[in-house]
Amino acid sequence: MAGRIPQHFIDQLLNRIDVVDLIDAYVPLKKAGANYKACCPFHGEKTPSFTVSPSKQFYHCFGCGANGTAISFLMEYDHMEFRDAIEKLASSAGMEIPEEAQGFTPKNTSVAGVDLYQLMEQVNEFYQTQLRQHKDRDQAVSYLKARGLSGDIAKRFGLGFAPEGWDNLMSQLGSTVSTQKALLDTGMLTENEKKRVYDRFRHRIMFPIHDHRGRIVGFGGRVLESENPQPGNPKYLNSPETPIFHKGSELYGLYAARGGIKDADGVLVVEGYMDVVALAQAGINNAVATLGTATTPMHLQRLFRHTPNITFCFDGDRAGREAAWKALETSLSALQDGFQVSFLFLPDGEDPDTMVKKIGKDAFQALITDAKPLPDFLIENLQTQADVNRLDGRAKLSKLARPLIDKLPNGVLKKLILDRLASITQVSVQDLASQETMNEAEPAQRPNNRQPQAKSDHTGYITPVRRALSLILQYPHLHPEFAALGGIPDDQMRGIGIIQSLYAACVENPNASTATLLERYRQESFFATLSQLANHQHNNMEHLEEDDAKQLINGTICKVIEEYNANEIIRATNELEALSKRARASALSQEDEQRRQTLMNFLRESYK
Template sequence: MAGRIPQHFIDQLLNRVDVVDLIDGYVPLKKAGANYKACCPFHNEKTPSFTVSPAKQFYHCFGCGANGTAIGFLMEYDHMEFREAIEKLASLAGMEIPEESQGHTPKPKVSQGIDLYQLMDTVNEFYQQQLRAHTHKQQAIDYLKQRGISGQIAKRFGLGFAPPGWDNLMSTHGATTSAQKALLDTGMLTENDKKRVYDRFRHRIMFPIHDHRGRVVGFGGRVLNKADEQAGNPKYLNSPETPIFHKGSELYNLHGARAGIKDADGVLVVEGYMDVVALAQAGIDNAVATLGTATSSMHLQRLFRHTQNITFSFDGDRAGRAAAWKALETSLPLLQDGYQMSFLFLPDGEDPDTMVKKVGKEAFEALVRDAMPLPDFLIDTLKSQADVNRLDGRAKLSKLARPLLEKLPGGVLKKLLVDRLSLITQVSEADLLPAKAASAPPVGSTRRQAKPQAHSKQHTYITPIRRALSLILQYPQFYEEFTVLNAIPETQVRGIGTIQELHAVCAATDKPTTAILLERYRQASYFDTLMALANHAHNNKESLDDDEARHLIRMNNQRIIEDFNRSQPEQINGELEALIKKAKVTELSETEHARKQQLTEFYLNSLKS
């Protein structure tokens, strides 16, 4: 399907790239038997527990549980999207992604034969050129200087200038009907009721908006003076929704702030483009901005891919606190233990731009560090709506708190909040939160805080089907041993279909590895389960030698066959008898003959019990 990277290309890529070489470029690895070890790059530790297997092409940390393939490592360590990781690995391997797979989704990225991303690059260059050469450029330059923005920072953020006039961009880059249509599709031109087409952005400082891959997908424009604003022009004007720009998922400067977020181990979310640029001018490089919309779940998910610490900066007025509360409500279902969210409320009349100029970098960073934690903001806001000195006030607070607590995933944070609110309201935890909600399991993974059972010295029991999945994932070179399980009907035993799929992948793949098998299931709902099974320690050993692996596979397969025959013996025997009878009177087809052999082998194996 258009927009998807062919699976065969991913298989070839993983066979070409050595995960040991890749990770060694980030974290120095030392040989440790058949594997390599290092201190884990995903959590602090003094004794190495991070293991990389060249045979499996897979990494695993026994301390925090981080694990994955070469693709997964880049997604986790460099905070890349899936396609970004594929593109980087392909570049390292000297491979080119097949042409038909370009683009993320089937949505059109081409208009009138014009690539919209390339068009936006051209538009970006146009605005930057206007800032350098237009006859009215001094207005824009003076404005930036007045705001304390240096030429270096302006260049870093690609700031530009949309000159006054109705058709500067259109006359330069919209001379043809097709070009004009493409500019309309990207929102750079607009059309009025009388079908007149003209430049959307006029007499504004231009801020290019980049997506997570660094491509220009839209623009924000700010008026240059009060006169323009008083004339009815909005202070900020953003690109509309287009095939390549979606305000609810993009954040201004997220791509540019990745290194700063990593260095600071946190991100600061502000409300305006100029706030981001002014903070960068002051040396604060971990700021991003929403694009004129409320903070969305998609925004938060993207930010949490880069850091576990998010601080929002809002005005301290009523509107600012309302926006902060909306962000809090949106974030609650995503707050795993270990995630921290805080709110910085600035004095009336101040924003991050003016505040950092007034107090300086160090004092502003101190304000960020002292920002109000989400639990405190939640409780203070609820207390402001109910008088806890009254019985009915405490009842009201309990009612207000309940739907918020129910949104939180289960975990320590939820328990601590319930404990705190229970003390304030003098209501028992059971009454404050229904038992079902209080015991709800956490959403998502908290793998960095939990020790995986695979490293436990105690033997951990798993079902024969799960053990078979674990064994074929860990030892795909012995996939032929699993052929006997293909006779079991997929609908009769849960999980057997996945084993049969993995067997087929191994049979069709040159040199199958754990990594290749896992990447087949990245989008599956049970991907995390397969990842865990790929790390399960059999017989309390990190890895088995070939003889041990083959023996365990055969013994486990025998157990699966025995269990199936005890539960539904007629399934296999009936099908085999029917094929034997048919073979006596007519010649079987190639498919029927293969099935007869398969069932016969299964039947003979069942007799061994």
């Protein structure tokens, strides 16, 4: 597992990276006062509403609400994981990422001094060269042409050819002990029980598999013998699990399909890499494939980073529907409101490759559009297992549905599915859902010192604590003004603990920017709220002059203290009333009597 990146390194990195230069390399920016503007790269618009602030090192779109730091931009625009974004920024800044020792086990990406990623590039070059130059290349080329693939598509997907023979690859690249060991560790060579080493892939069309960063991590091979290859020689063969290839986290074609997914606002998940390539040949460029495994939570996490719309495509036979049901069960826990998962079932005997050739691109895309939504598939499948015309059948349906419903995150979709099932079973939502689900549906109590207060209302008003949070994020160099809030107990006002933490971060790093402060809270549930506060316009101005900012900060701090004092009076009054009520019933203990006197003195002083 990767070690945690130290916070001080992230601070240093963001201090060295200029978010304006970073974003300008992707989206040309124009100077607009103290900031820079462009048309937003995250939604279509004609009038620029995307603003980048060099002082805050922060971007914000007033159209769609997208905002964040340099790290956020790479994560959203290039669909990178957090660590990948850090690595890219560090590389561009000439910085090396330190690792905190606790619980860190470095990922082994080299063997005996051989870099496995570089080795896989050499393997890929070897296979592509064989497709162009090997004496038996005609059989491979004829096969690709028979499947309707053009030379351009073969080049685009980097298709290659593994010739017949036991040691073609080994002879070319495994001439040393270290490279042979590395080829074994990447699964390109294999070893039998007699310790004989030979090429894993022989007489196959080769499909390179890229990870989410575009690096080759494995291969898939399609046998060239016949539609019914010999036993022990499967039609399709994938690389095994290796130090750099994990089937449960990678998807064939995802790196190449990023643009197509964005254009289509959706992704199509199919079962084989030939289906992905065939669909691209037909002009459908948003398809990916699992690699011989069922859909995993990591697959879904990767896909939902690119689009909120996923369509699974399966054969319509029993095996296809069983595979679809497994994908549904895996998808449930990831279905936040706004995400959509659908299922496309093809006629028996058809796969995406044959189907798109038969009906054409437009008709195939129409099938995708009409795919069955997950809620419909869920309910229809459950209804096939229980006769809802019988009382015991409706009871059975309720029992089957409960564990599936429990997997759904709380939200509108969960409520709608519960309502639909309640209507079918004629059972109340309360009885249909488990007690755990009903408890989770209750409004959650947020920790006193870990959440900003309620959101601003439609008039634009925000509470004093939220305004204080917004101001320290936007004007960190004015942090000394916030020292007055250090005396408020962090369990007495929501958000005060965060302000105090931000103040401490500014004292520790006087050069802190909005971006470096925000990145301290990326893993917190309120990160999105802080990001919005970091761009709140005070007095309807994007940026205040320093004197105006100081005046607003001091006025806000006074209001926070006034609110705290008012709350203290209410708490003291309530506690005093409780003690006085007990005193009327019986004598108070010495400790309680002392507390009552303290409260009375506090209230007298407060009302002077």
